[in-house]
Amino acid sequence: MAPDTRGLIAAPAVRVRDLHRSFSADGGVLNGLDLDIAGGEFVALIGRSGTGKSTLLRALAGLDRDVAGHGEIEVPANVSVVFQDSRLLPWRRILDNVVLGLRGPDAAERGRQALAEVGLEGRERAWPFELSGGEQQRASLARSLVREPQLLLADEPFGALDALTRIRMHALLRKLCEAHKPAVLLVTHDVDEAIVLADRVIVLDAGVVHADVRTDRPRAELRSFLLKKLGVREELGVR
Amino acid sequence: MTITDSRPRTATTPDIRVVRRRLGPGRRIPYAFWIGPLLLLAVWSAGSATGLISPAILTAPWDVVVAFGEQWTDHDLLGNILSSLNRAALGLGFGIAVGGVLAVVSGLSRIGESLIDGPIQIKRSVPTLALIPLFIAWFGIGQEMKIVTIALISLVPIYVHTHNGLRSIDGKYAELAETIDIGRAEFVRHIVLPGALPGFLLGMRFAVTSSLLGLVVVEQYNATAGIGHMITLAEQYGQTDVIVVGLVIYGVFGYCADSAVRLVGRRVLAWRRTLED
Numbered sequence: 001m002a003p004d005t006r007g008l009i010a011a012p013a014v015r016v017r018d019l020h021r022s023f024s025a026d027g028g029v030l031n032g033l034d035l036d037i038a039g040g041e042f043v044a045l046i047g048r049s050g051t052g053k054s055t056l057l058r059a060l061a062g063l064d065r066d067v068a069g070h071g072e073i074e075v076p077a078n079v080s081v082v083f084q085d086s087r088l089l090p091w092r093r094i095l096d097n098v099v100l101g102l103r104g105p106d107a108a109e110r111g112r113q114a115l116a117e118v119g120l121e122g123r124e125r126a127w128p129f130e131l132s133g134g135e136q137q138r139a140s141l142a143r144s145l146v147r148e149p150q151l152l153l154a155d156e157p158f159g160a161l162d163a164l165t166r167i168r169m170h171a172l173l174r175k176l177c178e179a180h181k182p183a184v185l186l187v188t189h190d191v192d193e194a195i196v197l198a199d200r201v202i203v204l205d206a207g208v209v210h211a212d213v214r215t216d217r218p219r220a221e222l223r224s225f226l227l228k229k230l231g232v233r234e235e236l237g238v239r
Numbered sequence: 240m241t242i243t244d245s246r247p248r249t250a251t252t253p254d255i256r257v258v259r260r261r262l263g264p265g266r267r268i269p270y271a272f273w274i275g276p277l278l279l280l281a282v283w284s285a286g287s288a289t290g291l292i293s294p295a296i297l298t299a300p301w302d303v304v305v306a307f308g309e310q311w312t313d314h315d316l317l318g319n320i321l322s323s324l325n326r327a328a329l330g331l332g333f334g335i336a337v338g339g340v341l342a343v344v345s346g347l348s349r350i351g352e353s354l355i356d357g358p359i360q361i362k363r364s365v366p367t368l369a370l371i372p373l374f375i376a377w378f379g380i381g382q383e384m385k386i387v388t389i390a391l392i393s394l395v396p397i398y399v400h401t402h403n404g405l406r407s408i409d410g411k412y413a414e415l416a417e418t419i420d421i422g423r424a425e426f427v428r429h430i431v432l433p434g435a436l437p438g439f440l441l442g443m444r445f446a447v448t449s450s451l452l453g454l455v456v457v458e459q460y461n462a463t464a465g466i467g468h469m470i471t472l473a474e475q476y477g478q479t480d481v482i483v484v485g486l487v488i489y490g491v492f493g494y495c496a497d498s499a500v501r502l503v504g505r506r507v508l509a510w511r512r513t514l515e516d
C-alpha cells in the first residue's frame with residue numbers, strides 16, 4: 001500500500017499533492033503530481049501512451065495497493081469508476097449488474113431508471129453478451145450513475161467504440177453529467193473528445209501536469225495548443 | 240470462402256447469403272444423447288447374434304434382460320438398486336458439500352489455502368480405496384465406512400475443479416467489486432460462486448463417476464444389499480449374466496447422472512456462449 005495521507009473530504013472535489021508512483025527502482029511513473037478538481041467539474045486527462053494516466057486514475061480510485069509511492073490524495077467518499085471494458089458480470093443479467101451491491105428496497109427501481117436514462121429500457125433481463133459494445137458501455141455507465149457518485153473516474157470508456165457510437169456516447173455523457181453533477185476525470189487518447197466533453201483539459205507528461213487549460217478558448221487554437229503539448233506536429237495531419 | 244447454405248429458400252424471399260464454414264461442432268443433433276450408447280448396444284447384439292461374442296465372454300443382451308427379470312422378481316433387484324443409490328447419493332452429497340466449502344475457503348483465504356490445500360493434495364495421491372482397511376478399523380464394516388469412503392472419493396474432484404474455477408475468475412471482476420464497495424458476503428454471492436460454477440460442474444461430473452467407483456468397491460465389504468452385493472454373490476455362483484446385469488445398472492447410473500449434470504450445467508450457464516451451444 002502506498003503510504004498516502006488519504007482523507008475523505010465532505011465537499012465533492014479532488015485534491016492531489018506531490019503524488020509519486022513507480023513500478024521499478026529506476027524511474028517513477030508519477031513524479032510529484034499536483035491536481036485539483038472542483039465539485040461538478042469535468043476534467044479530461046490526455047497524454048502519450050505510457051505516461052501514467054491509468055496509474056493516476058487507479059491511485060484516485062484506491063486500486064493501486066501494490067504500487068510503490070507516496071503523496072497526498074483527497075477524494076470524495078463516493079467514487080465510481082467506468083472501465084475501458086464495460087466489466088459487466090457475464091453471469092448476471094443487465095439489471096442485476098446495474099444494481100449490484102445497491103441497498104434499499106427501491107434498488108431495482110433506481111436501476112431501471114438508470115437504464116432508461118442511458119436508453120436501455122426493456123433490456124433489463126438481457127445477458128451482457130446479448131448487448132452490443134456500445135450498449136454494454138451504456139449499461140456500465142448506468143451502473144456508475146445509479147450510485148450517484150461525487151466523483152466519476154473513466155479510463156478511456158469509449159476506446160473500443162466506433163466513431164459514430166462515440167459521438168452518441170459523448171452527447172449522452174454530457175447530458176448525464178449535467179443532470180447528476182459529479183466531478184469527472186476522463187482519460188482519453190483523443191484530443192477532440194477531450195475538447196468536446198471537458199471543462200478543462202490536462203496534459204500529463206513525465207509524471208507531472210504538463211499543461212492545464214480551460215476549454216472556453218476557440219477550438220482550433222485549443223486543439224493546436226494541446227497537440228503541441230503532446231509533441232504532435234499538426235502538419236503531420238493527425239485528423 | 241466456402242458457400243454452405245443449403246437451407247431451403249422460399250420463392251418470396253430470395254435469401255442469397257454467404258455463410259462461413261463453421262469451425263465449432265455445429266448445431267445440436269436431436270437425441271444425440273442416445274446415439275453412442277445405442278450404437279454400442281447394437282454392436283453388442285450383433286456380436287452375440289452372430290456368435291462372434293460367445294456367451295462365456297459376454298452374455299448376450301437378451302439373456303441379460305432375462306436375468307434382469309429374474310433378479311427383479313426373485314431377488315429384490317429394486318431393493319438392491321435403491322440401497323445402492325441411497326449409499327451413493329449420501330456419500331456424494333457429503334462429498335459435494337465438504338469439497339465445495341473447502342474449495343471456497345481455501346480459494347478465498349491464504350490461511351485457508353495453507354491449511355486445506357496441502358492435505359487435499361496429499362489425499363489425492365493416496366488412493367482412497369487403499370484407505371478402506373483403515374476406515375474399517377475406525378468406522379466398522381457398516382454403512383458409515385461406506386458413506387465416508389464414497390464422500391472422500393467424490394470430495395477430491397469437487398475440490399480441485401471448484402478451486403481451480405474460482406482461482407481462474409478474471410481479476411478484473413474483483414477489482415470492479417472493490418470499486419462499488421460490496422462486502423465479502425456479496426462478493427462471494429455475486430462473483431465468486433457464479434464464477435466458480437463452471438469449474439464446480441466439471442468437478443460434479445468427475446465426482447459422480449468417482450462415487451460409483453467407490454460404490455463398487457465398498458459394496459464388496461459385508462453388504463447385505465446393493466448392486467455390489469449382488470455382483471459379489473453372482474461371482475461366487477459363477478452367474479456371468481447377473482454380473483453383467485450389475486455392470487449395466489452401474490453404467491446406466493453413471494450415464495444418467497452425468498447427463499443430468501450436463502443438462503443442469505446448460506441451464507445454469509445460460510450466460511455463457513461457448514462451442515457447447
Ligand SMILES: Nc1ncnc2c1ncn2[C@@H]1O[C@H](COP(=O)(O)OP(=O)(O)OP(=O)(O)O)[C@@H](O)[C@H]1O
Pocket residue numbers: 023029047048049050051052053054055056
Ligand atoms: N502493473 C504494472 N507493472 C509494471 N509496470 C506498469 C504496470 N502498470 C503500468 N506500468 C507502467 O507504467 C507506465 C504508465 O502506465 P499507464 O498504464 O499509467 O499508462 P497510460 O498513460 O494509461 O497509457 P495508455 O494511454 O497506453 O493507457 C507504463 O510505462 C507502464 O509500462
Ligand SMILES: [Mg+2]
Pocket residue numbers: 053054055155
Ligand atoms: Mg491507460
